[in-house]
Amino acid sequence: MIVTEAHLVEGLFERELPSKAPRDGFGDGLVVLGERNPDVVVLTGDLADSTRVSAFRDRFPDRFFQVGVAEQNMMGIAAGLAICGKIPFCSSYATFSPGRNWDQLRVSVCYSEANVKVAGAHAGLSVGPDGATHQALEDIAITRVLPNMTVVVPCDYHQTLKATIALAEHRGPAYFRFGRERTPIFTTPETPFELGRAQVLRHGSDLTIVACGPLVLEALKAARTLAAEGIEARVLNCHTIKPLDVEALVAAARETGALVTVEEHQIHGGLGSAVAEALALHHPAPMEMVAMPDSFGESGRAEELLEKWGLTAPAIVERARRVLRRR
Amino acid sequence: MASLLTLSDSEEVRLAETATRIREHVVEMLLAAGSGHSAGPLGMADVFTALYFSILNIDPADPWKPDRDRVVLSNGHICPVWYATLAERGYFPVSLLPTLRQLGSPLQGHTHIRSAPGVENTSGPLGQGLSQGVGMALAASLDGAGWRTHVLLSDAEHQEGQIWEAAMFAGKHRLHNLTAWVDRNNIQIDGYTEDVMPLEPLRAKYEAFNWYVIEIDGHNFKAIVDAARHAEAIYERPTVVICHTIPGRGVDFMERDYRWHGVPPDREQARRAVQELRSLRGRIASEAE
Structure with missing residues (x-):
């Protein structure tokens, strides 16, 4: 919801x-x-x-x-x-x-x-x-x-x-x-924005999808697909990577028990890594990452590239299912 | 160069004495620290002394007053001479100097902005100071403020591309409120600059970048002060003062030897150096009488 x-x-x-x-x-x-x-x-x-x-x-x-x-x-x-x-x-x-x-x-x-x-x-x-x-x-x-x-x-x-x-x-x-x-454009001028505070865009208790950038919309789409299967995903727009909103992430880990991170960045060192560092210290939980798999990109149209490298709603859904099996 | 605003002989003697005392501090600081750079700080002691005791609009009692002239050190490794000069000028106690490079000391091995009164910038990796100084000079222009920015650079750091990016920008914007002081001592860690990577013709390079160039003997106080005043009178361009200096100046066994670029003296070498500097100071005083 x-x-x-x-x-x-x-x-x-x-x-x-x-x-x-x-x-x-x-x-x-x-x-x-x-x-x-x-x-x-x-x-x-x-x-x-x-x-x-x-x-x-x-x-x-x-x-x-x-x-x-x-x-x-x-x-x-x-x-x-x-x-x-x-x-x-x-x-x-x-x-x-x-x-x-x-x-x-x-x-x-x-x-x-x-x-x-x-x-x-x-x-x-x-x-x-x-x-x-x-x-x-x-x-x-x-x-x-x-x-x-x-x-x-x-x-x-x-x-x-x-x-x-x-x-x-x-x-x-x-x-x-x-x-x-x-x-x-999926937010509005009325959408709150506070530096350092991750934003819950969708309620859910089965897992949390933590995303940043334009892929947040893909996360919302993925959550909708999952909901049709009876899986309720929380969606967190983690727009501030530093300082990381550890409180919101720990709450997500505690309340939903599994997380998928989503970003248009290398799998090493980005949002996923930041979340993994925080949770490993404060509240370990199974995690999957949707990110560039330690590769360089290439020429192509944006949507072709996102599709090829798995930065799409279907890829998020697949990782969500995977992380739920690990929970 | 004809003198525009010549120092009096007595002022010159006073500066020479002060610079020698600053060199003594530098040697003692390096001995206490057990690491650091010897040649550059000794070579630039006269320029620092002239700046802080004759040229700059500053107030040690109000070190951050808004209209002060700014000093940016680009080659942070010669910071012992900056610290010693600031202490001699009254920014902080001379007793702080032996804490150089020690845990908890505000006197970091390479400068950290505002770690101590008068320390205006962070520097260590070479080539960054001229850009910082350009930004400060731009800020002064935006505010219509009359203060001036002085950037001190080494010669070998001109091997960094960023220096020339900044030089190009300053030339484009005719930053006349900016004076760069280049320590042309001809040495760097691995040897003589012209062997490692030639810089000459340095003057022509700056001229090609639309700077006004003054070349001086960096140990001649009248020339240093004259160059500063001369630069203030140039309204069309930024000015660079190429200061020909002797690395290790004042300590005979260090002078002109690139191997003293990046090492401190041991106890015996420091004792000899301080003895030499003290007797030099005595001679300066007695000759003035």
Whole structure:
């Protein structure tokens, strides 16, 4: 049963949902911030349009910095700006930032507790035709391991917009990632969003599906399929990977006894690993993971790739059945 | 270069004495720590002294005052000279210096931002400081603030690509409120810079990146102070001061020897070094009388 307080769109499964790219939520969120907070500044590494920071650039040209194809410098400049009281957002593709400037993120930003927000666009497998070089599937792992860091994976347009605003208000280094493609909008402006608090979207007591990013919708679809078989799955939108909502996860393990994690990321080091670490310490329970199976991606259309690599509702259903056999 | 705002002879003597005392601290700190870098801190003692005792708008009693000039150290391994300078200038007690690199000390082996009063940035992995300084200079411009950012760099860290990314950006934005000070001491861990990976022509490289370049003897206080004032008068471009220095300056058995880049003196070497520096300080004082 869908949680009423989550204020998801009406008729979730009865109609084709409107879609929008989550990166548009980032771009629109920045414009809101630009109006609201004069300290917000934006940097990009030659990707103003495709990371959707061009609207901010056009509205607030004095607070926009084009650094060219130089992600290490971008991160360092952002650190310097933050140290002097600005709230810089660095935008690039997730494979380049934090992929290529991790040392700068570690030393100039995280160790320095510089208030820098790193936006990783084109994250996940669904980048599609650009191929494996551009499909960031390791970014969660390399950011969540850093002390002082906050890591967020919003699930659709609205949540990306809310996350952008919430991260500007949060003091400290942060990384958030979003995909390239248009994805269905299944939350609404009324859907609550709180950093660090996993969100129960569906009640259930037989198992819990813990998901992040656009695959949260696949988790909801999987739960619907399972319900037809008499299996009630709780669905948890774990949008904040760090700090992890351990309380919600322990409650899920205790109350439902089995979990499936779902993410567009390598099976090692991402959401699944974070959940496994927390539960191993606090409340061990059988777990299965839906994730990239320690492989690089390839060119193809987004839906073809998700299908090939098993990041779909049917794959989640299959893992749910498997984890229930282990319970 | 003709002097723009020449130091008086007595001020110069005072700076020379202070720099020598800072070098003594550096040797004693490295001995106490049992690890660390000797050549770079000794080589840059004169530039640090000139900055903190003559050039910068700072107040040790109010170390984070908003309109202070910013100092960013990019090659964090020479931090003993920064710590010793800050202590001599009154930011924190000189008695803290021997805690360098020890558990619980604010004086980390490589700098950590705000770990002690006056420590403005985190640095260790080479090549990151110029970008940090560029960000600070941009922030000052955005705020219409008059303070200046000084970034201190080693020569060999110019082998990192990030330095040139930052140099390109500063040139593009004509960051005239930014002064970079390059310690051109010609050494790095594995040998002489021109053997490891040649940097020359360094001046031409910076000029090609649209910087204003000043070259000085990094042990000449009048030249250091003049260069700082000269940079303030350049409104079209960022300025880099290439400081030709002698690594290990002031300790004869360390001078110009790259093997002193990354090692501390032992007890006997430290005793000789301090003795040499003390007698140098005595000579400076007596010659001034």
